[in-house]
Amino acid sequence: MEVVAALAGAPNVGKSTLFNMLVGERRHVGNWPGKTVEKYEGELEHHGVKIRIVDLPGTYSLGAISEEEVIAREYIVREKPDVVVVVVSAIELERTLYLAVQVLELYDRVVVAVNKMDAARKRGIHINESKLSKLLGAPVVPISAINKEGLHRLVETVLDVAQGKIHASKLRLDYDGLPYYARSLERMLVGCSSLKGYPPEWAAMRLLEGDPAMERALREEGCTALLDALEEARRRAEKELGAPPELIAVSARYEFIEKVVSSVVEKSGVAKPEFTESLDHVLLHPTLGPIVSALIIFTMLLVIFTINTGFPLNILLDAAGLHGLASLLEESSLAGLLGAAFQAISDAIAAWLASLGTPSFIVELVADGVVTGVGSVLSFLPLIFLVFIAFSVLEDSGIMARFAVLGHGFAEKIGLTGKALLPMLLGLGCNVPAVLGTRILESDEEKLLASLLAPLIPCQARLVVILVFASAFFSNPVLQALLVASIYLYAGLLVVVLSLVFRRLLLGGYQPPEIIIELPPYHKPSLRVVWWYAWDHTVHFLKKAGTLILVLSIIVWLLTAYGPAGPVANVEESYAALLGHLLTPVTAAMGLPDWRIALAFEAGFVAKEGLVETIVLVTGIGDPVSAVRSLGLTVPQVVSFLIAMSTYTPCVATLAAFYEENRRLRYVAFLVGYELAVAFFSAVLAYHVLSIFF
Amino acid sequence: MPEEYMEGLVTLSSAPPGSIVRVVRVDVRGRGPYRRLLELGVYPGATLRVVSNSLGPVIVEKNGARLAIGRRHASRILVEVLGYWAK
Numbered sequence: 057m058e059v060v061a062a063l064a065g066a067p068n069v070g071k072s073t074l075f076n077m078l079v080g081e082r083r084h085v086g087n088w089p090g091k092t093v094e095k096y097e098g099e100l101e102h103h104g105v106k107i108r109i110v111d112l113p114g115t116y117s118l119g120a121i122s123e124e125e126v127i128a129r130e131y132i133v134r135e136k137p138d139v140v141v142v143v144v145s146a147i148e149l150e151r152t153l154y155l156a157v158q159v160l161e162l163y164d165r166v167v168v169a170v171n172k173m174d175a176a177r178k179r180g181i182h183i184n185e186s187k188l189s190k191l192l193g194a195p196v197v198p199i200s201a202i203n204k205e206g207l208h209r210l211v212e213t214v215l216d217v218a219q220g221k222i223h224a225s226k227l228r229l230d231y232d233g234l235p236y237y238a239r240s241l242e243r244m245l246v247g248c249s250s251l252k253g254y255p256p257e258w259a260a261m262r263l264l265e266g267d268p269a270m271e272r273a274l275r276e277e278g279c280t281a282l283l284d285a286l287e288e289a290r291r292r293a294e295k296e297l298g299a300p301p302e303l304i305a306v307s308a309r310y311e312f313i314e315k316v317v318s319s320v321v322e323k324s325g326v327a328k329p330e331f332t333e334s335l336d337h338v339l340l341h342p343t344l345g346p347i348v349s350a351l352i353i354f355t356m357l358l359v360i361f362t363i364n365t366g367f368p369l370n371i372l373l374d375a376a377g378l379h380g381l382a383s384l385l386e387e388s389s390l391a392g393l394l395g396a397a398f399q400a401i402s403d404a405i406a407a408w409l410a411s412l413g414t415p416s417f418i419v420e421l422v423a424d425g426v427v428t429g430v431g432s433v434l435s436f437l438p439l440i441f442l443v444f445i446a447f448s449v450l451e452d453s454g455i456m457a458r459f460a461v462l463g464h465g466f467a468e469k470i471g472l473t474g475k476a477l478l479p480m481l482l483g484l485g486c487n488v489p490a491v492l493g494t495r496i497l498e499s500d501e502e503k504l505l506a507s508l509l510a511p512l513i514p515c516q517a518r519l520v521v522i523l524v525f526a527s528a529f530f531s532n533p534v535l536q537a538l539l540v541a542s543i544y545l546y547a548g549l550l551v552v553v554l555s556l557v558f559r560r561l562l563l564g565g566y567q568p569p570e571i572i573i574e575l576p577p578y579h580k581p582s583l584r585v586v587w588w589y590a591w592d593h594t595v596h597f598l599k600k601a602g603t604l605i606l607v608l609s610i611i612v613w614l615l616t617a618y619g620p621a622g623p624v625a626n627v628e629e630s631y632a633a634l635l636g637h638l639l640t641p642v643t644a645a646m647g648l649p650d651w652r653i654a655l656a657f658e659a660g661f662v663a664k665e666g667l668v669e670t671i672v673l674v675t676g677i678g679d680p681v682s683a684v685r686s687l688g689l690t691v692p693q694v695v696s697f698l699i700a701m702s703t704y705t706p707c708v709a710t711l712a713a714f715y716e717e718n719r720r721l722r723y724v725a726f727l728v729g730y731e732l733a734v735a736f737f738s739a740v741l742a743y744h745v746l747s748i749f750f
Numbered sequence: 751m752p753e754e755y756m757e758g759l760v761t762l763s764s765a766p767p768g769s770i771v772r773v774v775r776v777d778v779r780g781r782g783p784y785r786r787l788l789e790l791g792v793y794p795g796a797t798l799r800v801v802s803n804s805l806g807p808v809i810v811e812k813n814g815a816r817l818a819i820g821r822r823h824a825s826r827i828l829v830e831v832l833g834y835w836a837k
């Protein structure tokens with residue numbers, strides 16, 4: 057027999073931690089059908105019984121205000137899992153019990169897991185579990201998911217409920233006159249098939265409270281009689297009871313919860329000045345807060361950059377005269393290690409195939425084309441993974457929510473909410489997690505807006521290109537820094553201006569909503585949780601986008617390796633070069649008539665690192681800086697090139713991420729189209745304006 | 751009549767930091783935000799502590815759980831100041 061158990065709970069109660077602790081490696085990440093909300097499923101076995109566990113999205117209520125709430129509710133009502141495990145948090149019992157109460161009103165096969173018992177003990181919070189169980193009418197199991205405490209008993213209890221050995225009963229609250237109005241609706245519900253499956257009594261109460269998803273279903277079905285009766289009932293209830301039905305319902309639930317909490321929770325010991333209290337003093341301070349936040353993000357990006365490519369630490373070491381250490385760092389950075397590994401694999405395969413007498417064009421196709429393609433898929437991963445780690449650390453520690461609050465005032469000015477700020481800032485590391493990170497945003501408009509703007513932010517790959525050009529053409533470090541800074545400033549300016557344009561023209565004057573954000577208690581990020589998050593998201597992305605990146609890289613390689621006359625020894629005779637020549641009229645308008653630069657732009661479509669690699673290839677000069685210098689560009693040309701390079705199109709990986717989040721090819725086409733246009737006109741303008749001075 | 755002038759009552763957006771307040775009315779516009787606030791524990795009769803009121807959003811605490819409420823919303827929540835929180 058198989059038992060299906062769903063995990064429900066408010067955001068941040070530790071559902072995902074519990075899920076991972078229960079199923080370990082036997083888990084699967086996907087999406088809820090037709091949604092960008094993630095769906096986690098996994099399996100475990102207990103005394104020969106297979107238990108399938110589904111992690112429902114975290115929601116504050118079952119009230120269908122958000123997509124997540126609809127998913128969680130529909131799952132319980134339609135799929136009827138054998139058991140619903142409602143997870144609540146021992147340190148925020150009151151707020152997290154709200155969802156538990158709603159689930160208990162809807163469903164009777166429920167187990168309540170009180171998580172974070174470890175943190176509760178530290179704070180001197182005691183919870184009387186048997187009293188809680190009696191008051192809720194459902195079995196209660198205290199656990200500490202992160203320490204794997206209480207999990208055995210939880211699983212046993214789940215099985216007991218599934219097998220009918222323990223009965224929970226539905227919770228009935230006193231709604232103070234509301235049921236009177238609900239009853240008349242209940243009778244009419246029988247005639248409306250779209251709400252079949254919901255317990256009628258529950259559905260009637262929900263309708264009375266106001267439930268956009270249910271009302272939509274009724275309207276689509278044409279159940280207008282019920283909708284009319286509903287409006288009348290709501291109006292009458294509000295008038296006769298003196299408050300809107302939703303207010304009466306929520307108050308009744310909280311009244312019950314407060315009673316429960318006050319009778320089961322006991323606090324002992326002296327209340328220590330809490331960590332959250334003191335850290336919030338700093339992070340939410342109007343002047344200190346932004347400074348500290350900027351420092352945190354800046355440090356994280358530096359660490360990510362250094363682990364990924366050795367930069368900027370290698371330059372500092374070089375400057376300090378420690379050349380050996382600097383190159384060691386570069387070689388042992390993730391990008392360095394991957395590059396070396398792929399070179400070795402490619403050489404080994406080539407030698408092996410050649411020894412078998414394979415025709416040379418096949419050897420090249422496999423050793424260069426395919427291996428290079430796989431290499432370029434993998435070359436994205438370290439940066440994506442590292443940025444996901446940063447994301448996860450900031451989220452898990454509770455810092456992310458503070459950033460959102462702190463940055464909201466600023467974000468509002470560019471048409472976003474504070475929540476969008478962190479994904480955008482992490483775009484400075486890599487655009488892929490930035491675009492994928494927009495899924496935490498609440499409205500579709502904001503997701504679209506943020507994911508259209510995020511690719512404008514120069515990522516590390518683009519920073520490297522900028523630095524190579526800066527050091528090739530400017531010897532004065534002040535001028536170098538000025539050049540780099542102005543490219544970033546320009547990107548920032550574009551974000552601000554284009555946000556305004558898109559909101560006007562695309563989103564019908566969309567304004568960001570006001571925020572209501574829960575600030576979870578701070579907490580030391582758990583290595584395990586951070587690792588899962590980053591690993592799952594990276595693998596998920598690889599599965600979705602890997603093939604696309606692979607195919608496109610191989611196509612680009614084919615274009616450079618073949619020409620009208622077949623395989624070419626020299627890129628200059630390749631299709632890519634031909635295409636480059638065709639493109640020169642366009643690049644010439646930006647002041648860049650050299651066909652090799654047009655060629656480099658082609659390669660940069662796959663990955664921005666490819667720009668410099670291509671220049672190395674066509675000039676035949678091994679050192680990137682010297683290779684770029686040999687192009688002999690003037691100041692206006694350098695600036696024009698860099699502006700175009702940093703905006704002209706997102707790389708394939710970012711496009712794949714964008715498609716993953718928005719699921720519409722015409723949006724992808726719009727993204728590429730607008731960026732090409734912006735890059736072109738910006739570069740033309742920059743070139744001509746600067747040509748006046750230089 | 752404008753709630754701002756009701757005696758002894760202030761909007762949450764003008765409640766001083768450190769004060770303990772009781773929610774009297776929630777008049778927030780929009781069904782979604784209104785419901786969300788109620789469900790997160792900001793309903794008439796609830797007691798909150800104002801943690802900070804110098805950023806854009808107002809930060810309140812209820813039984814150990816903290817919540818940031820946008821300023822426009824906060825200016826439509828009417829509260830009664832009960833006292834001040836002593837450290």
Ligand SMILES: Nc1nc2c(ncn2[C@@H]2O[C@H](COP(=O)(O)OP(=O)(O)OP(=O)(O)O)[C@@H](O)[C@H]2O)c(=O)[nH]1
Binds near residue numbers: 069114174175582
């Ligand atoms: N002290 C303590 N913290 C825990 C425990 N379990 C989880 N946490 C922490 O609680 C936070 C939230 O954990 P998640 O597992 O992501 O919570 P969730 O319910 O899946 O959250 P959403 O997916 O946002 O709904 C993380 O910072 C965890 O490390 C626990 O047993 N004790």
Ligand SMILES: [Mg+2]
Binds near residue numbers: 071
């Ligand atoms: Mg989760």
